Amino acid sequence: MFDTKKVEIEWGGKTLSLETGRVARQADGAVLATLGETVVLCAVTAAKSVKEGQDFFPLTVHYQEKFSSAGRIPGGFFKRERGATEKETLTSRLIDRPVRPLFPEGFYNEINVICQVFSYDGENEPDILAMIAASAALTISGVPFMGPIGAARVGYKDGEYLLNPTLDQLKEGELDLVVAATQNAVMMVESEAKELSEETMLGAVMFAHDASRKVIDAIISLAEKAAKDPWELDQGDDNSAIKARLKDLIGKDIAAAYKLTNKSARADALNAARAKAKEAFAGEDPQTQMVAIKQVKKLEAEIVRTAILKDGARIDGRTTTQIRPIEAMVGFLPRTHGSALFTRGETQAICTTTLGTKESEQMIDGLVGLSYERFMLHYNFPPYSVGEVGRFGAPGRREVGHGKLAWRALHPVLPSHDEFPYTIRVLSDITESNGSSSMATVCGGCLSMMDAGVPIARPVSGIAMGLILEGKEFAILSDILGDEDHLGDMDFKVAGTEKGITSLQMDIKVAGITEEIMKAALAQAKDGRAHILGEMSKALGESRHELSAHAPRIETMQIAKEKIRDVIGTGGKVIREIVATTGAKVDIDDEGVIKISSSDLSQIEAARKWIQGIVEEPEVGKIYSGKVVNIVDFGAFVNFMGGKDGLVHVSEIKNERVENVRDALSEGQEVKVKVLEIDPRGKVRLSMRVVDQETGEELEDTRPPREERPRGERGDRGPRRDGEGRGDRGGRGDRGRGGRDRGPRRDGERSDRGEGRGDRGPRREREGGGDDNGPEPEFAPAFLTRDDD
Incomplete structure (x- = not known):
């Protein structure tokens, strides 16, 4: 019934299986990828025609994690998978970025790539498997995909590179790096590192590239068995005549526009040149007009790229290694816990840091179960930052991705939870953008945390590098502008401290770059990062030693485990009373570590004393x-x-x-x-x-x-040792009792007691007489004693 095709390879000590023909047979290409007991299905469908007037490539990648794959039911009110989580969004981008450049220019058919996790074993991460499955599905679908690509994750521990490490190995190691590559070149890099050197990072990229080649060979083997016939593409008309006409018409105008250093002035000049070209082709048919518009963009790229390669002349007049002017301020906002305004050229970010308690941690419901994140970084890119009118609302994929890149850059230098028991949220609002706003977020976010008193290991700076590549000739650009990003071939972002790299991200628009280019780019980025760190230090060289007056204080205390139940109380009654009465927040863990937090120190002290009173024993004399x-x-x-x-x-x-x-x-x-x-x-x-x-x-x-205290007159009680009764006791001060005849008692007769107690007769044999009742007990509770004075 099923015409199943399958290939298997040993990869990183485990079996990687790629299968097609059994599931999702109506898709143009569908591959079931298995590594260990993690299984991902990727299905690719492509539109057979292009919408009229369409001049862009509508590729959409969706990655989805099924909770059932890990034997879990989603938490919360809704018990089904809903909108994409942050991890799903980031993985979708991870797949999109390396495959998009591998479609031919002019191919505008809509393509849908859907990757779904159907089984997860807790060891083999599904994101890498999804990238491999997507590459295989595109390769066998018949669409004009110039792949395949391979992918691999690399860890680093004790001087050794680890292929596809487990979650535990990543936590214990110093690197989490993902690489996607073709057979000959690297296409995409995404990483977080604990201040590793450029040499170590480059070695990790090359290690991943070698591992990716085995996957590429497996995909090719599957395609040889199951690939559909390739699509026939229109060769397209020769547009050289239109391009020559445009060069004569507006070539000088474009060259002059790109010599303007101000972004707004440059944009106005370019728009005027584009309007002039549009007017010149107004009488042509719609297809020719669309071709002319695209040729204007190509002409712009050619003029800029040629100037850089031939003359080393960049758009704003800088050299290839020069960084734009930097201005940094801290304490920019009065009521925040920490704030910074970071400006580099025409790129600017307002970054704020807010400190919170454990209650403010982000709860994440994923395949591995519930987890909590104490460090959050959120990036916002409003349309006014580029002088445009556009949608303003919930963050899109780009904003999520840029925020996560900055998060990876800053996360390695944060103090441990024991050193700094706060939840940290960094917010970056981009107010101007002409260049890398994500790297401005790294710099501004770092300064805002230092301003808030977060004791980071070392300051972190970030820089975006660009590439102009023509054949074997290339130029690497430091601190690229927005136009250099659009017209160039690479977006290469590096962040780190003076000690080493904390994050590396690379996206390529051509068919990959070589080890030689990456090595040169890393070295040039290191010099740029050092320069930016120097400019940042002028605003603030190290973290403040005191927290903001508006930040909550957290005091930690340790109690014995057996006292935990006393502090919590039955059903949480005691701890709720402490919180309600003092106003402080109290958290206690299973080890007896208590964190008391409040912005009011008196509330913390009241809660601390209360808890101490519960767990401590009272001291006599205190x-x-x-x-x-x-x-x-x-x-x-x-x-x-x-x-x-x-x-x-x-x-x-x-x-x-x-x-x-x-x-x-x-x-x-x-x-x-x-x-x-x-x-x-x-x-x-x-x-x-x-x-x-x-x-x-x-x-x-x-x-x-x-x-020694006076006890009042108690009368003569008579002898007590000879058994002849106690005698007439007389009055007892003001406490005399009325007599009553109580009858015989044991072997003696009770007399009429009258005003006293009379002759009580013999009463056992007791030592002493009169008021001597024997020694007082060593301890008599207070409520059993009484003074008669």
Whole structure:
């Protein structure tokens, strides 16, 4: 039933399989790619005709991750895959960038490339597999694709390059680099590195290129078995006559326009030349008019490229290595946590840094499960930055991609979470653009973080390099303008510190560049980065040592694991009460690390003391602040140290006698108490009378010991050792009792007690007599004792 074609190769110690003919058979080309247990399907469809008047190539790439591929159900309210995530958008761009230049000029048929992840094993990343599947599907579809391309991811650890490393290996290593290449040249590079040298980065690119060649050979083998017949393309008419006519008509005007250094003036002059050409061809048929418009663009490129290659003359008069004037400011905005205004020529970015707590981390729901990101960088490109009218709203693919490039450049120099327990968000708003705004974001974003007090390892700068390539002759341009980007052959962005490269991105518009060109571009970019770092240091050379007054403070404390449940409380009751009462945010992890955050230091201190009171044990003799929580007849219970209760006996409230506890204290009253004793069961006896309630200082205890205090007249109790009764005790001060005949008791008769207790008769044999009742217990709880003075 199925006419299945399949090829397999050993690649990086695993089996790479490419299959076609079983799935999606109605597409022009469909390939099921498998690496390990990760499976990606790519299907390609192409329109058989071109819309009338269309003069651009409508290639669209969609990459989608199915949650079912990892055995997961999407989180949140909607339980199905919805709009593209950031990773899906970035992977779509990753596939688009190397394949787009490999379609012939003048091919305008719409092409749709859809890559879907159907199985994910947690080890083999599907983005590389999707690039390979897309290349294979395009190659066998019959469309005029001048591929195939191969792709590979490279890691670097302990001086060794790793092909297609796992997620754990990437986290532990120093490099995450993705390369797409044809058999002879590199087409695209995307990377994040931990300050690696130019030599190491170049070696990684070449290592990936070699690995890509094995994939290209496998795709060619599949195409030999299953490729459809190639499309026949129109050879097109010879447009040399139209081009010569345009050169005579507006060639000098274009050359003069590109000598204007101001972007607006240059644009006005070019528009005037284009209008002149349009007017000259107004009487021609629509097809000739469309050809003339495209030939004007080619004429512009030819004039600019020739001037650079022959004379070294750039559009704005700079040399090939010269950087535009730079101006940097920090503290640009008064209420932000950190801000910078970075201007390079006619490119400008306002960058702000905001610090937050763990609650502000970005939650990411992906194939690997829920994860949290503490560093975010968002890039915005409003239409006014290029003097145009356009859509203004949610970020597009380009904005997401540029923001991620700057994120990769700055991420390697961030402090660890233990060193700096903040969530960091950098926002870049491009206010002018004529050149690389993503590299302006790197520079401005770095300065804004330093202004906010983020202790980064070293400052990071970025530069965009360009290339003019004609045969074997080439020129590398530092700090390219927008027009040099459009008319050139390469967009090569490098970011890093004085120590090494943190990010490298390259896009090629021709059929790839050689190792020689890349080596020269990296060396020239290193000099440019050093110059930009020097200009940045004039604004701020290192991170501020103090955070902004508007930034939240975070205090970290460690408690024993067995105390975690006490801080959290049943159902989170205690920690919620701490947050609600103090106003500070409190986070606690499974290791007992607590982070308390607030912009108000008094709130942090209140929460810290509360938690300390819960986890610490009270000390005898120490004075604490507390609150009366319950009043009873014999005293009051006071809550202190946040989670401890102790008893202030009525005799320990004041030095004078207290008849009614409620006359001296009220519930909710703030008091200062001293710990007198803690019994073996943990019950705490407190005293207020020995503490100055105003200052909290300890007072001298002037009350005599209990045995020396007057106890009142208790009468003659009679002998107790000879068994003849206790005698007439007489009065007990003001506490005399009415007599009552209680009848016999054991072996002795009770007398009429009258005013006293009378003759009680023999009562066991007890040592001592009179008022001697034997030694007092070593510890008697306060609520079991009473003073009779």
